[in-house]
Amino acid sequence: MDLLYEDFPHILDTRQFPLSFIERLGRTANAIRTDPSRFRKVLRGKKVVVLFSQPSLRTFESSIEAAEMLGARVHAFENAAEFSSIKKGETIKDTIRILKHYNSDFFIIRWHTEGSVHAAADVAGLSHPVINAGDGPGQHPTQALLDEYTIRREFKSFDRPLVIGMVGDLLRGRTTHSLTYLLGKLYPNVSFFFISPDSARMKPEIIDYLKRHQRRYVEVPSARLDQYAAACDVLYMTRPQTDQEDDPEARARLIAEYQSFILTPEIVATMKPESIIMHPLPRTFELPEEIDDDPRARYFEQAENGLWVRMALLTEIQTQLQLAA
Known part of the structure; x- marks a missing residue:
């Protein structure tokens, strides 16, 4: 409720x-x-x-x-x-x-x-x-509020259809949970791609929330990031939350699975010119520094916001x- x-x-x-x-x-x-x-x-x-x-x-x-x-x-x-x-x-x-x-x-x-x-x-x-x-x-509601503000400043409103690609550790990442709840409640024109390793899928209760609100989403666990980045207006990258995993084998497995979720320059080149790249930071290997100069990078402005x-x-x-x- x-x-x-x-x-x-x-x-x-x-x-x-x-x-x-x-x-x-x-x-x-x-x-x-x-x-x-x-x-x-x-x-x-x-x-x-x-x-x-x-x-x-x-x-x-x-x-x-x-x-x-x-x-x-x-x-x-x-x-x-x-x-x-x-x-x-x-x-x-x-x-x-x-x-x-x-x-x-x-x-x-x-x-x-x-x-x-x-x-x-x-x-x-x-x-x-x-x-x-x-x-x-x-x-993490204040992060979601600044993320919504960042997207709104970029696209002026949420009246047009927007595809938000949530990428990475969606099971443990509270920033993606909070933002999905916020956008899923308020904006019927927003749809979601949940792009994650199979062991880090979006929480079932959030999927249920989107279903109750009749929001559009696609779960794409175990897919490669390069298969979906081009369709996204907002690519919301996240780090592997290894600090929340006590089992060394599980941490190593998550890092290994993340290799298909690294945003490379080759993947960025396939994205829409008007799309943006976000990240709540801190980042690790999933968002290389060589992406920072791309005009679609918004994560430092996001932090300032x-x-x-x-x-x-x-x-x-x-x-x-x-x-x-």
Whole structure:
């Protein structure tokens, strides 16, 4: 069952957003990138806690920068599971309870176990928004929001038919899960190719979600990337999530299977001139650096968009809190 918009002002799952919110968020992001100085007082007097128990560069740094550019004080914990009372056995719920008493207003949380960010939101309450920055193997909604924004800026709208090719480890990659949920809910003109090794197919519950919404998709496990890249408007590359696999043999098998999912210059040459290449980063061998100069490469712009979208998201949350006060 889809989540309800009433979860707002918490940002927990991409299924919670109506189209009106996504469109407003995009307009706010455009306004911020045009003149960031207009927004430097949005969070003046507010304290934002960035609490991460998993490694991150783009999400961690852009979340801090977004809050600071909006005028907030930021307290950031990059290795919270190792360098806080959580290492002594404290639950994330108790951590949030304590931090609320220390004048924290917003929480941006990435946690290694699925469900923990939702538990934090339950404790925080509606007056202390929680933004999910990665919920174990679950969702990563802010990544999906910046991905949608990147695609919208490129193609201007989702009114025309668009083919999104999701490539790689679709079983473990929470960025592809979140983006598929978001696009699958909102845009009937979007269709999907799921291009993956047989051992890394898209989760069955996401396939079921697309079926319920009568969205078009094709699963192409064990196929070669070069057989489908030319048909895609957006090629969304992902890395092999070997860090989520404990079995050494399974890791080696995944890497071996990935050899058919490397985006080579020869494959790029078959793609539409107006298509784009995206990647949530970090990358490994699946996206060689020699692709970076291709005019279709958008992954560094995609990463930059994370700053504007996260600023817009904080701005929208603060606006709604003020209206509700």
